[in-house]
Amino acid sequence: DQQVKQNSPSLSVQEGRISILNCDYTNSMFDYFLWYKKYPAEGPTFLISISSIKDKNEDGRFTVFLNKSAKHLSLHIVPSQPGDSAVYFCAASGTYKYIFGTGTRLKVLA
Amino acid sequence: DTAVSQTPKYLVTQMGNDKSIKCEQNLGHDTMYWYKQDSKKFLKIMFSYNNKELIINETVPNRFSPKSPDKAHLNLHINSLELGDSAVYFCASSPSPGNEKLFFGSGTQLSVL
Numbered sequence: 001d002q003q004v005k006q007n008s009p010s011l012s013v014q015e016g017r018i019s020i021l022n023c024d025y026t027n028s029m030f031d032y033f034l035w036y037k038k039y040p041a042e043g044p045t046f047l048i049s050i051s052s053i054k055d056k057n058e059d060g061r062f063t064v065f066l067n068k069s070a071k072h073l074s075l076h077i078v079p080s081q082p083g084d085s086a087v088y089f090c091a092a093s094g095t096y097k098y099i100f101g102t103g104t105r106l107k108v109l110a
Numbered sequence: 111d112t113a114v115s116q117t118p119k120y121l122v123t124q125m126g127n128d129k130s131i132k133c134e135q136n137l138g139h140d141t142m143y144w145y146k147q148d149s150k151k152f153l154k155i156m157f158s159y160n161n162k163e164l165i166i167n168e169t170v171p172n173r174f175s176p177k178s179p180d181k182a183h184l185n186l187h188i189n190s191l192e193l194g195d196s197a198v199y200f201c202a203s204s205p206s207p208g209n210e211k212l213f214f215g216s217g218t219q220l221s222v223l
Contacts, residue, residue: 032209043114043200043214044153051209089153096165096207097143100153 003027004092006101014109019077021104023090026071032093035064035075037086038103044089048075080108113137116201116215123191124223131186131218133201141165141207142184144176145200147217153200159184160207191222 005024013019021035031052036044050057050064050073057064063076077084087103116133123129135142143166144156158166162178173189188195201215 034211036212036214041217043202043216044212046211046213049211087151091212093208096158096160097155097168098208098212099155100145102150102152 002102003030003094004090004099004101006088006090006104008104009102010105010107012107012109013080015082016079019075019080019084019106019108021075021077021088021090021106023073023075023101024071025073025092025099027092027094027099028068028071030092030094030099033064033066033073034091034093034098035062036089036091036100037084038089039086047088077106080106082108082110084108112215114201114203114213114215116199116218118218119216120219120221122221122223125191125193127191128187128189129191129220130188131199131201131220133184133186133215135182135201135203135213137203137205137213138182139203139205139213140181141204142178142181143202143204143212144184144186145202145214147198147200149197157184157186158207165207188220191220193222196220196222 034049035047038044091098091100114135141160157176159178198217
């Protein structure tokens with residue numbers, strides 16, 4: 001039973017354009033959401049988070065949007081850069097644990 | 111100066127052996143975790159410790175035994191290794207359980223032959 005889902009396993013975007021990565025969750029008790037970026041042979045690194053009391057959080061080129069009624073969050077990267085090519089995981093925080101999606105591989109084409 | 115460090119980075123071993131993975135964090139966090147990333151790239155929680163006390167055990171087989179000698183260390187010992195244990199194991203820490211950033215180590219690639 002996957003409580004956090006990323007339905008797009010991969011995404012290709014042209015450099016300079018917007019990348020939109022999506023994530024859906026099923027448990028309405030989740031109240032904190034995070035995005036992580038992962039390069040090969042490295043651990044995931046934190047990108048941006050959002051609390052359930054907000055619907056948007058911005059940090060530089062990265063913006064996370066949360067739609068609680070739809071149980072959906074998205075990560076926008078503008079403008080996309082080749083160095084953004086990585087696997088992106090969304091995660092939801094429940095009781096004492098974080099549940100991760102299966103990841104979306106983003107490729108930014110130069 | 112690495113925040114969450116785990117050793118070894120690669121571990122290749124035979125079925126039936128016993129092995130350990132060590133993890134240390136220098137962030138002063140109270141909570142530490144072990145995650146397993148399987149062949150489908152799914153990051154799944156195994157254990158969570160808060161101030162050396164086990165708070166989450168996600169129905170992991172008894173062959174896996176975490177040990178937290180102090181809140182900066184969380185080691186993972188695996189007995190009688192099986193082929194299905196082959197995966198990447200990540201250690202992580204957070205200031206407190208839930209609703210805060212997780213900091214990950216770089217992972218241990220375990221291959222059971």
